[in-house]
Amino acid sequence: MKIAVIGCGYLGAVHAAAMASLGYETVGVDVDEAKVDRLRRGEPPFYEPGLPELLRAGVDAGTLRFTTDISEAAGSDVVFIAVGTPQKAGSDAADLTYVDAAVESLLPHLAAGTLVAGKSTVPVGTAQRLADLVAPTGASLAWNPEFLREGFAVEDTLRPDRLVYGVADGDDSAIASLDAVYASILERGTDRLVVNFATAELVKVSANAFLATxxxxxxxxxxxxxxxxxxxxxxxxxxxxxxxxxxxxxxxxxxxxxxxxxxxxxxxxxxxxxxxxxxxxxxxxxxxxxxxxxxxxxxxxxxxxxxxxxxxxxxxxxxxxxxxxxxxxxxxxxxxxxxxxxxxxxxxxxxxxxxxxxxxxxxxxxxxxxxxxxxxxxxxxxxxxxxxxxxxxxxxxxxxxxxxxxxxxxxxxxxxxxxxxxxxxxxxxxxxxxxxx
Known part of the structure; x- marks a missing residue:
């Protein structure tokens, strides 16, 4: 399988390195040239235990590379969206600028059979809107929320306590694609929940709201x-x-x-x-x-x-x-x-x-x-x-x-x-x- 990860911040860099460690040809894409240069050298742009070793292993093996050119995501079987959703200036709402820009810039490089899998934390309703944008390309969309703890992100990616797939009704191909990506993780008996878009979006924010409470x-x-x-x-x-x-x-x-x-x-x-x-x-x-x-x-x-x-x-x-x-x-x-x-x-x-x-x-x-x-x-x-x-x-x-x-x-x-x-x-x-x- 060929994997692309759009956004190489905290979530994206960890996910890309983890995908490469599972044996997939993986490319990480980010607009920040300085960040990409560091990642190409196998140097994470932030501190996270275990990540430097995982990055260097992937880069040295040639299974992991980084670029600022989103066209290099073309031909991927699965493209993960892992960009940030910060708080919007002057509002409590999430700023979806980076998510929207990532998907829009990706559209010319999608083809039938490609799965776009969102990992960013987004307001409920976002996935369906993005699925409608992706559909004319022949690609499909799923929402696959992350549950990483900073300081334990590598462990949480490779040994998660659950996997959640948010998919459109009847989209068995999206389920099959994510099952293929996470095959070695699922073989260990990891719980897998297949839900609709809205539920997948709510899972992440509900979990965070409960912990905060x-x-x-x-x-x-x-x-x-x-x-x-x-x-x-x-x-x-x-x-x-x-x-x-x-x-x-x-x-x-x-x-x-x-x-x-x-x-x-x-x-x-x-x-x-x-x-x-x-x-x-x-x-x-x-x-x-x-x-x-x-x-x-x-x-x-x-x-x-x-x-x-x-x-x-x-x-x-x-x-x-x-x-x-x-x-x-x-x-x-x-x-x-x-x-x-x-x-x-x-x-x-x-x-x-x-x-x-x-x-x-x-x-x-x-x-x-x-x-x-x-x-x-x-x-x-x-x-x-x-x-x-x-x-x-x-x-x-x-x-x-x-x-x-x-x-x-x-x-x-x-x-x-x-x-x-x-x-x-x-x-x-x-x-x-x-x-x-």
Missing amino acids: KISFINAMAELSETVGADVTQLADAIGLDARIGRRFLNAGLGFGGGCLPKDIRAFQARADELGHGETLGFLREVDQINLRRRDRMVALVEQELERVGGDRVAVLGLAFKPNSDDVRDSPALDVARRLQEGGRVVRAFDPEAKGTALRIVPTLPIVDSVEEAVDGADVIALGTEWQHFRDIDPVRLAELTPARVVIDGRNALDAAAWSAAGFTVLALGRPDTPAA
Whole structure:
């Protein structure tokens, strides 16, 4: 089989490398020449564990190549659309400019028998509209949503927990084409669901909305816990033992960020408004607001402790929106660091991978190259991203390197007992020792 992947950002680059690793002749197409040049050398334009090795293997074997010329997608058996759908400027809605441009530029190079498979997260109704555009070429369209976790994208692509095919009624050839692509994955017993276009579009945004709601629920409980003196981590452990609820995604802290959950729940709400069902998803607005309030609370807590100790220097550990990623899109940690700096505080930040991406967003933010540099001279230490690198810090050794004796754990990730034994006051969102707002 010959595979083309249109869009070589986070989703597309991973998918193209994965397709090549399955033995398919794969071409990745992107309009960004600099990005394509890096990918041709087997260098990913972002940090993702396992991807450099997968890329280099495909490039070296000759099964994977990258280009800016979309005509090289001609002759492919399956063409995946993997471009971004960011939040539209001045609106909560998804911006479909890149999806529309990808399909329109692809039309002259399609032929009968080719399958165009959308992977981008799009508002419900998009797939049918694009299928109508593709139909005159003799090609067909399916929607095959992705369910990648940043930091685990290679694993999630090659060993997904489910495959979803959104196809037109009676389009057995589209099902057969996707079955052929994913043959080795299906042989392992991976669940496969064949649904219509609308259901496939809703699967992705519904999953993200549910996860966002679960995270914001436990963060709402953290707000209450600080007021009444409860421990939100113990609360999460207790309710997480209920098989109907589960413990995953019940970690209270700074909340969610990144390029998916925030913009997807906003776009979902916006699409519901367009369909006359704004009240149906109205709760997502409060989910979003709870999430944003956690950032406010973290900033306020750092400011409060700086005032208490009579200092203005804060070390921010972590800038990526989650560990094992250099993605700072809508990152709570980066937002907290930026707001503290804009408030006149002296900030030094460190992240194991996100220095470059963070500086593109906040070029004035002082970002150093180690924990030791960040905490040197600090009055307060604030944890913004739960990297294992930070979990593994020896607090006894760190106490010898910094005058700071207050640690604000924005992720409930540190061993509070060990840090306390080393002489630090540890405050964490939703914990009983944290002063109420």
